[in-house]
Amino acid sequence: MTATATTTRTAARVADAVKVHGAGDTAVRALDGVTLGFPAGRFTAIMGPSGSGKSTLLHCAAGLDTLTSGSAHIGDTELGALDDRRLTLLRRDRIGFVFQAFNLVPTLTVAENVRLPLDLAGRRGDPDWIDALIDVVGLRDRLHHRPSELSGGQQQRVAVARAFAGRPDVVFADEPTGNLDSRSGGEVLGLLGRAARETARAVVMVTHDPVAAAHADEVVFLADGRLVDRMAAPTADRVLDRMKAFEVPS
Numbered sequence: 001m002t003a004t005a006t007t008t009r010t011a012a013r014v015a016d017a018v019k020v021h022g023a024g025d026t027a028v029r030a031l032d033g034v035t036l037g038f039p040a041g042r043f044t045a046i047m048g049p050s051g052s053g054k055s056t057l058l059h060c061a062a063g064l065d066t067l068t069s070g071s072a073h074i075g076d077t078e079l080g081a082l083d084d085r086r087l088t089l090l091r092r093d094r095i096g097f098v099f100q101a102f103n104l105v106p107t108l109t110v111a112e113n114v115r116l117p118l119d120l121a122g123r124r125g126d127p128d129w130i131d132a133l134i135d136v137v138g139l140r141d142r143l144h145h146r147p148s149e150l151s152g153g154q155q156q157r158v159a160v161a162r163a164f165a166g167r168p169d170v171v172f173a174d175e176p177t178g179n180l181d182s183r184s185g186g187e188v189l190g191l192l193g194r195a196a197r198e199t200a201r202a203v204v205m206v207t208h209d210p211v212a213a214a215h216a217d218e219v220v221f222l223a224d225g226r227l228v229d230r231m232a233a234p235t236a237d238r239v240l241d242r243m244k245a246f247e248v249p250s
């Protein structure tokens with residue numbers, strides 16, 4: 001029998017990740033030995049109580065912050081081995097970001113905003129890829145509009161297309177629907193999952209919202225800086241129940 005080539009590539013990962021913020025009496029161990037991989041083609045949500053280390057994990061996995069010990073990789077590249085310049089280039093060329101604030105440039109059109117990271121990097125990019133992205137996010141009839149002429153949901157769809165424009169290994173999203181109503185938020189979340197699967201990229205999202213997390217292929221739960229649970233094929237009710245279990249009875 002021939003072996004099938006179905007092994008999923010791990011787009012980003014952390015191993016034994018420890019992050020201590022501050023020093024001395026005020027030191028906080030925000031990550032306490034997390035080992036976790038984010039597969040290509042999958043949408044992963046990170047959940048956990050306030051202060052459990054979600055943002056710290058996202059920032060360290062994305063090279064926006066450095067680990068105290070352990071390692072973080074994007075593809076085969078270990079982030080701790082890079083100097084500041086190489087880390088900046090890696091973030092620019094191999095990682096996409098989507099934030100709660102859409103962060104679009106108001107004077108540029110939709111098409112120009114999507115291409116912006118490529119233009120700043122002096123890269124031509126892949127026109128077919130960008131063309132396909134425009135269809136995935138459903139903005140073909142808005143390409144020449146400016147952000148102020150778009151709804152919040154449409155603006156965040158532009159930000160999603162921009163995050164994928166440079167064919168990154170992984171897209172990190174930090175509360176991407178925090179500024180959207182539930183319908184637009186649902187559209188953006190559906191889009192993040194579809195973009196992950198159709199472009200075979202990893203999408204990693206931090207959220208507080210069980211409804212948002214239910215759009216992911218898998219939810220990972222942090223508590224006190226540790227990975228304490230994972231849930232495949234999540235539903236909002238199951239995620240909510242799992243979150244309730246973190247609440248300490250008073």
Ligand SMILES: Nc1ncnc2c1ncn2[C@@H]1O[C@H](COP(=O)(O)OP(=O)(O)OP(=O)(O)O)[C@@H](O)[C@H]1O
Pocket residue numbers: 021022028029030048049050051052053054055056057208
């Ligand atoms: N720059 C910092 N300096 C000191 N402590 C920090 C810093 N950043 C985070 N922390 C602490 O590290 C712990 C984890 O914070 P983090 O922001 O990663 O948690 P979180 O799960 O994202 O929280 P939330 O859901 O409230 O956004 C918290 O105790 C927090 O107070």
